[in-house]
Amino acid sequence: MTTLVQERKNKHIQNVQNSPVMTSADYVITARDFSVYYGEYKAVKDVNIALNRGKVTSIIGPSGCGKSTFLRCINRMNDLVPGCRTTGKLMMEGIDLYHKRLDVVELRRKVGMVFQRPNPFPKSIYDNVAYGVRLKGRPPQTQLDGIVETSLRRSGLWDEVKDRLKSSALGLSGGQQQRLCIARALAINPEVLLMDEPCSALDPKSTARIEDLIAELSGEYTIAIVTHNMQQAARVSDYTAFFYEGVLVEFGETSKIFTNPKNEKTNDYITGRFG
Amino acid sequence: MKDSTRKILDSAFTAFSRVSLFIVGTAVIGFILPIALKGIGAFMFTATVEHEKFLSENLDYSLSKSDKERIRKSDAARQKLWEMIDSYESSKDSSQPLEKISDLRISTFNKAIKDKDKLKSILSQTPSKRAKLIKEYAEGAWRAYADALDDAERGASGFLFQKFISEQERKLESDAEIFAEEICKGAKISRMARNSLRRNFITYPISLLNACRERFAEKNSAYLSMKGGIIELIGPRSLKEKEDMKLTRQKYGQTRLDIAQRVLSEDIAKISIRKISQGGIPIMDRVSSKEYFGNSVPGQILEYVEKHFDELLQPHFTIYPGFFTDNPIDANIFGGIYPMILGTFYLTVCAMIVAAPLGIAAAIYFSEYAGNGRIANFLRMCVGTLAGVPSIVFGLFGLAFLINTIKVSDGKSVFAGSLTLALLILPTIIRTCEESLKAVPNSYREGALGLGAGKWRAICGVILPAALPSMLTGIIISMGRAAGETAPIIFTAATSAGLAIGLSDIFTQPTPALPWNIYNICSEHEMAERVGHVQYGMALTLICIVLFLNLSAIFIRAKLQNANKNK
Numbered sequence: 156m157t158t159l160v161q162e163r164k165n166k167h168i169q170n171v172q173n174s175p176v177m178t179s180a181d182y183v184i185t186a187r188d189f190s191v192y193y194g195e196y197k198a199v200k201d202v203n204i205a206l207n208r209g210k211v212t213s214i215i216g217p218s219g220c221g222k223s224t225f226l227r228c229i230n231r232m233n234d235l236v237p238g239c240r241t242t243g244k245l246m247m248e249g250i251d252l253y254h255k256r257l258d259v260v261e262l263r264r265k266v267g268m269v270f271q272r273p274n275p276f277p278k279s280i281y282d283n284v285a286y287g288v289r290l291k292g293r294p295p296q297t298q299l300d301g302i303v304e305t306s307l308r309r310s311g312l313w314d315e316v317k318d319r320l321k322s323s324a325l326g327l328s329g330g331q332q333q334r335l336c337i338a339r340a341l342a343i344n345p346e347v348l349l350m351d352e353p354c355s356a357l358d359p360k361s362t363a364r365i366e367d368l369i370a371e372l373s374g375e376y377t378i379a380i381v382t383h384n385m386q387q388a389a390r391v392s393d394y395t396a397f398f399y400e401g402v403l404v405e406f407g408e409t410s411k412i413f414t415n416p417k418n419e420k421t422n423d424y425i426t427g428r429f430g
Numbered sequence: 431m432k433d434s435t436r437k438i439l440d441s442a443f444t445a446f447s448r449v450s451l452f453i454v455g456t457a458v459i460g461f462i463l464p465i466a467l468k469g470i471g472a473f474m475f476t477a478t479v480e481h482e483k484f485l486s487e488n489l490d491y492s493l494s495k496s497d498k499e500r501i502r503k504s505d506a507a508r509q510k511l512w513e514m515i516d517s518y519e520s521s522k523d524s525s526q527p528l529e530k531i532s533d534l535r536i537s538t539f540n541k542a543i544k545d546k547d548k549l550k551s552i553l554s555q556t557p558s559k560r561a562k563l564i565k566e567y568a569e570g571a572w573r574a575y576a577d578a579l580d581d582a583e584r585g586a587s588g589f590l591f592q593k594f595i596s597e598q599e600r601k602l603e604s605d606a607e608i609f610a611e612e613i614c615k616g617a618k619i620s621r622m623a624r625n626s627l628r629r630n631f632i633t634y635p636i637s638l639l640n641a642c643r644e645r646f647a648e649k650n651s652a653y654l655s656m657k658g659g660i661i662e663l664i665g666p667r668s669l670k671e672k673e674d675m676k677l678t679r680q681k682y683g684q685t686r687l688d689i690a691q692r693v694l695s696e697d698i699a700k701i702s703i704r705k706i707s708q709g710g711i712p713i714m715d716r717v718s719s720k721e722y723f724g725n726s727v728p729g730q731i732l733e734y735v736e737k738h739f740d741e742l743l744q745p746h747f748t749i750y751p752g753f754f755t756d757n758p759i760d761a762n763i764f765g766g767i768y769p770m771i772l773g774t775f776y777l778t779v780c781a782m783i784v785a786a787p788l789g790i791a792a793a794i795y796f797s798e799y800a801g802n803g804r805i806a807n808f809l810r811m812c813v814g815t816l817a818g819v820p821s822i823v824f825g826l827f828g829l830a831f832l833i834n835t836i837k838v839s840d841g842k843s844v845f846a847g848s849l850t851l852a853l854l855i856l857p858t859i860i861r862t863c864e865e866s867l868k869a870v871p872n873s874y875r876e877g878a879l880g881l882g883a884g885k886w887r888a889i890c891g892v893i894l895p896a897a898l899p900s901m902l903t904g905i906i907i908s909m910g911r912a913a914g915e916t917a918p919i920i921f922t923a924a925t926s927a928g929l930a931i932g933l934s935d936i937f938t939q940p941t942p943a944l945p946w947n948i949y950n951i952c953s954e955h956e957m958a959e960r961v962g963h964v965q966y967g968m969a970l971t972l973i974c975i976v977l978f979l980n981l982s983a984i985f986i987r988a989k990l991q992n993a994n995k996n997k
Contacts, residue, residue, distance in 0.1 A: 232876060237801065264882035274873035276892050286891065287881035336877070343881060 183208045183347060183377045184229060189243035191224050193236065198224045200401040201243065206347075206394075211369060211378045213388035213409070216398035217429070222381050225398070226349050228252070229379065230266035231259050247347070264291070267340030271352040273332030275324035275339070280307075280316050283324045283335055287343035302342055310338035311368055330361025337368065348372065350380040354387065366391050385425055389413050397421045462973065469970025471688075472963045473753035478743035479504045480665055481685035481750075484764055488678070489756055500744040504664075507741035511734060512667055515657065518727040520590070528594050531582055534575045535601065535635075539609050542571055542631070549613050553623045560623060564630040572635050583642055592646045595639050602639075606632045644706060651704040653728045656719055659697030660735060663690055664742050678760035679957075685764065687745040689960055698735060753967060757929050762951055762964045769930040771971060773844070773941030777923060778913045780848030780936065781855065785912075786905050788852070789859030793901075796860065797867035798889055817857035822917040824854045829921035842940035844931070847923020854918050855908040862904025866897040899990035906983035910976040916945040926950040944972045 182205040191199035199221040206212050214222040224233065231252065233239045245252045252262065264287070275283050284303045288294060294302070303320070307313040312334045316327070324335055333353060340348060350369075354362040369378060369391045382388050388395055389409060396406040397418070405412060405421045416422045423429055479500045485491035493501070542549065545567075552563045582591070610628040613619075665683035666672045675681045684690035701722065702714045723729035735742065756766030792813075800806030828850030832838050838846050870893050878888035894901075916924075924946035931939045948968045951961055958965075 230880065232880060235876070235879070260882050260884050263880055268876075268880040270873060270876060270880075272873055274871070274877040276874060276877065277896050286878070286883075290881065290883050290887060290891075339877075339881065 181208055182206065183248060184379070185244075185246045186225075187244040187246070189225075189228070189245050190241065191221070191228060191233065192240050192242075194238040198401055199228075202403045204396060204403055204406055206377060206379055208377050209374050210393040211373045211380065211391055212394040212396060213392035214379065214381045214396045214398060215383070215385060215388050215424070216404075217424070218383075220398040221401040222396075222398040223351055226351055226379055226381050227268075229347065229349055230263045230268055232268065234259065264343055265345050266347040266349060267343065267345035268349045269333070269336050269340055269351065269353045272356050273329055273336055275327070275332050275335050277323065277325055279321045280324045280327070280335060281320040284339050284342050287339060291343070306338040306342040307335075309341055309368075309372070310334040311364060312338055328361070330357050330364060333357060333361065333365060334368065337365075341372075345376070347377045347379070350378065352381050352383060355383065362387070385413075385427075397424060399424070465966060465969050465973065468963070468966035469968075469973075472967025472970070473750045475748065475750070475963065476687035476745050477748040477750070478683065478685055478687055478690055478745055480683040480743070481748065483665075484678075484682050484685055485752070488759055489752065489765065491752075500746065504742055504744045507738050508664060508667075511660070511664075511731070511738075511742065514727070514731050514734060515660075518653075518731065528582060528591070531575065531578045531594075531598065532601075534578050535598065535605065538571050538575055539605055542567075542609065543612055546613055549627065550617055550619070553613075553619050553627060557622065557626065561626055561630050564627055565633060568631045568634050571631075572638075575635055576638055579638055579642065583645070592643065592650065595643050595646070599636060599639050602632045602635055648703050648705060652701050652717075652719075652722055655701040655703065656698055656723075656728060656732065659693060659701070660731075662697055663693045663735070679763050682764075683743070686963065687743070688963075690739075690743055690745075694736070694739060698732065754971070758927075758964075761927065761955060761957075762947075762961050763957065767944070767947075767964065767968055767971065769928060770942045770944045770947045770968060771975075772930045773924075773943040774913055774945070774972070774975065776844050776931075776933075776936055776941060777847050777851060777919060777943055778909055780844060781851035781912045782905070782909050784849060785852035785856050785859055785908070789856050789905070790863050790901065792856075792860045793863030793867055794889060794894075796864045798885070798893070813857045813860050816853075817861065820917075821854055821915055822920075824850055825918040825921045827853070828918060833922060839938055842921070842923050842925065843938055844923055844936035844941050847919045847940075847943075848936075850918040850922045851912045851915060854915060855912050858908045858911065859905055862908070863897070863901045866900035866904065867893060869900065870896045899987045902990070903983045903987045906979050906986070910979040910983075913975050913979065914945055914972060916949060919943055919946055926954065944968055944975070948972065 184204075184206040186202050186204045189199065189202045189204075190197060202225060214226060216222045227233045228241060228245060229247070229252070233241075241253055247262075247266070251257070276286065278286070281303055284306050285299055288299060288302055304313060304317075307316065312331060315331060316335075324332065327335060333356075337348075337353075354365050357365065366387060369380065372378060373391075373393070380388075380392065392409045394407065395409045395412040397404045397412065397416075397420075399420055405416060405418045407417075412421065413425055416425065479497075482491070482493060482497040483501065486493045486497075549564075549567070552560060552567065555563060606628045609631065610624050613627060614624050661667075661683075663683050666675060666681065672681045684693055699719050700716050701719045702716055703722070704712050705715050707713045719732050720729065723732060750766075753766040754771060755768050757768055759765040796806065796810060800809070828846055832846045832849055833841065833843075838849065874892050874896055875888055878892040879885070883891065923940055924943050925940040926942065926947060928940065928942050931941050948965060951968070952958060952965050955961060
């Protein structure tokens with residue numbers, strides 16, 4: 156995060172921090188009374204949460220409970236939705252993500268995102284991975300090759316595609332495409348990785364690969380994953396947040412939430428009584 | 431609904447759609463096929479020897495050995511024809527009876543002088559009785575003359591006889607003068623009586639000659655009409671006559687066999703003759719030459735032309751690729767359509783250069799920036815309205831605004847026409863490009879933005895490339911529309927006659943262009959029926975250009991989409 160601060164300083168943006176640093180260095184993302192509105196509709200209601208550095212946090216809850224909306228606020232993807240506005244504070248390492256002078260483009264380079272449906276660009280596999288890197292400048296070819304290889308290795312795709320890097324990414328299978336999207340996000344070296352139901356469009360085998368991948372990446376990246384699959388949440392995450400009708404009902408260590416939930420609604424949800 | 435009813439309705443609908451497809455298919459084939467067949471005839475046809483003559487003398491084509499051989503053969507056949515015509519026009523075979531007529535004239539006068547006393551007694555009668563008596567006497571006196579004239583007319587052949595008739599008339603007048611002097615010499619006869627004698631004595635032969643002349647004028651006009659047809663068919667006789675002709679079409683015969691045959695059947699086998707109607711007004715009448723001339727010399731000439739038609743013209747199949755690369759000569763009767771093709775090319779490409787960037791930019795604005803606000807929707811409505819404006823209105827706008835108001839050029843120019851065409855196709859381009867951009871999945875935008883791309887870089891790097899195939903398709907199809915539009919260029923760029931212009935002239939010069947010249951050559955051309963092959967050739971060329979553009983649009987789309995899928 157220091158680089159983000161430094162870069163912003165370089166851009167002569169001052170007085171960015173209006174509010175005091177509230178959290179310890181262990182927390183990357185903190186939300187305080189954070190609400191999201193779509194027009195008049197309040198989709199996320201006064202959420203207070205803190206995501207731990209280097210941990211995997213899963214966000215669960217029934218459809219329409221605001222978990223995706225919350226996730227997409229972290230890299231300001233909701234800006235694309237007309238009529239979306241927020242109240243409260245959403246901070247990343249002490250920086251207000253909704254400050255009006257925040258460089259959104261810079262934020263998104265720090266907070267990578269993987270979407271529900273694999274969305275590789277209609278370009279070659281190589282160009283897909285290199286896309287984010289090239290946005291920032293033109294590194295030498297050898298360095299770019301290195302970045303592409305490392306990213307693909309990390310996402311476990313390298314061995315499958317190393318012979319056809321120049322062929323179109325649309326020719327890959329769904330699971331491969333999703334791992335390519337992860338590699339693409341990793342190539343620009345973000346600090347936080349947001350995953351919006353990354354396995355919902357994939358078969359069980361590909362899902363297992365992605366879950367393994369998440370486990371490998373945890374520790375290095377702070378990961379937030381939205382999922383409908385409770386087993387998945389239990390398997391991959393360190394912390395779990397349960398959203399219900401826009402309200403954060405319960406947040407805590409995954410083992411505790413799944414074995415001994417404090418809230419009755421949480422209990423009902425994870426035991427499958429509704430949702 | 432019952433199951434059986436549904437099945438019947440289903441099959442009825444299927445049958446209906448198949449029938450309509452069939453009708454559309456046959457309509458397209460029935461429409462394109464005749465144009466294609468006739469259009470191909472513009473550059474693959476049975477040519478006559480005149481075709482090669484024209485090409486070698488006007489467009490620097492070289493004559494092959496077989497061409498020279500053909501010209502030699504046709505010249506030999508023509509030589510005989512010209513000899514026949516010559517001998518007819520200067521025929522002397524009727525000179526013998528003509529001399530006899532002259533002799534008879536003199537002897538008739540002499541005889542009458544011998545009857546001096548009788549005539550004198552007639553002249554002493556009252557004026558009305560006098561004239562009547564003179565006429566009666568004259569009819570008797572001139573009988574031999576009239577018979578000889580009849581004989582001569584039967585054997586006479588035109589020019590010389592006509593000349594002779596005029597001469598006889600003149601001589602009759604002067605002889606009558608002398609004759610009247612002679613009769614009245616020494617006698618006391620009034621001036622009036624003498625004049626009466628002079629006039630009335632020759633009334634009968636003069637009327638005979640007049641009738642004769644009229645008959646000959648008709649015969650002559652018939653002959654000249656046929657001769658004109660022959661010259662139209664095979665061209666003028668000598669180099670000198672050729673040089674005297676002003677128009678190229680008069681310097682050569684028919685270059686195409688089909689038109690040559692038409693000339694033979696319409697202008698040679700049928701002739702116009704000048705007849706005097708009952709009211710005394712000359713009228714033109716068309717009759718069959720064969721029936722009219724019968725076995726006379728012109729009839730023989732006609733027979734010769736019909737019999738030796740192939741030798742005179744040496745028809746042979748030829749391919750004339752110059753139709754697409756040569757300039758037209760003498761209002762498209764000769765040569766090719768190169769300037770029209772080039773003009774269409776200039777207009778279309780220039781229109782594209784102007785319209786494509788503007789259209790793409792506007793489409794990007796509408797699809798990526800404008801959203802659904804009130805102003806954006808108003809602008810969209812404006813674009814839609816613009817798309818519905820009739821093309822002739824665009825043409826008028828081009829003239830009134832581009833040329834007359836802001837003066838992009840002094841008059842019609844390729845540039846002004848291109849701008850007008852660009853305006854015409856702009857709405858279509860905006861529409862198709864906007865639709866293509868909207869069809870790009872939103873996940874591409876999210877993906878690009880999520881990787882830290884700015885809006886502009888997401889558009890350039892991901893969205894535009896993804897939308898490119900269908901955008902190109904729309905643009906190329908608009909190009910086809912621009913190539914075929916007539917109305918916008920009438921006032922702004924098109925000229926009916928003209929040569930190919932250079933690239934540097936597009937800002938100042940108008941140009942011929944296919945759509946306009948098709949109209950022009952079909953409806954404004956003075957010899958429209960003689961350039962039918964050019965009309966169809968142009969139509970086919972235009973159809974091919976548009977078809978080529980549309981096919982290449984399909985091809986490019988398929989290619990780009992494949993490239994995206996399995997690069």
